[in-house]
Amino acid sequence: MNIEKRVRELVEEKIADKPNLFLVDVKMHSNGKLIVLLDGDDGVGIDDCVAVSRHVGFHLEEENVIETAYNLEVSSPGIDFPLSSPRQYAKNVGRTLGIKMADGVKREGILSALTEDAIVIEEKIKEKGKKAETVESVIPLDKITETKVLISFK
Template identity: 35%
Template sequence: MATLEQKIQELVQDSIEALDCELVGIECQRSGRFLTVRVYIDKDGGVSVDDCADVSRQVSAIMDVEDLIADKYNLEVSSPGLDRPLFSLAHYQRFIGQEVSVHLRVPVLDRRKWTGKLENVTGDVITLIVDGTPQVFAFGNIQKGNIVYKFED
């Protein structure tokens, strides 16, 4: 069974690409009765406010027609930002060598949050170097992952 994020992605992917943007990923987060749908987009040369507005109008129209969400929701469209979320194995593969943080669904060694250098992606397994030691995580156990941006001094 597809998640709400997957259903939305299937509906809006082609429309976002037609606007010359890449759909990085979608997050749906409920806070009480309210649902926020976050759509992350990217583009060569960076994402402008106009790009976000164009994608927002397009996605909003599609979601209104398809009526996937019965309740009211807030739609947010933005670039991935400096702490770019990682949604797919391809994203992890693309950022090998970067510092990343992952939040796990099921703890490994009594920890859910891990931060380290992304060393390798093999099949559906991600390897981080944490304090000099390789730690291996199944992609399916990663609830959320993102780049850890380091500012230069």
């Protein structure tokens, strides 16, 4: 049985009645750490993480899915965790993103919109000898290798 697949099913089952929550990722590491990342359109509360953890833990024990000792960790993705789903992009509209393109180019801009297969950012483009200009750029999601929300401490 695929542990990650079973955990995904258990999480989806538990959050089925909470349409604002969604599963971001499930990873079983070789060191026995089982990580579940949950997110929500309005963030994720500790109560939601606890409820999912109890549900998943109970069923994994009950079904004896994992035969070795493991450590289950349910949390929301940290700020350093790359965005991976359209819902994560949607909740970050208006924030500044750092984007790594498939061709190695790094871009930065404020996320202004999201389409089915692309994001729209407002980025400052500076040409030599000219003032920086803010332009709207449409970036296809399949040309992005990583996107992170940039936090400014200014």
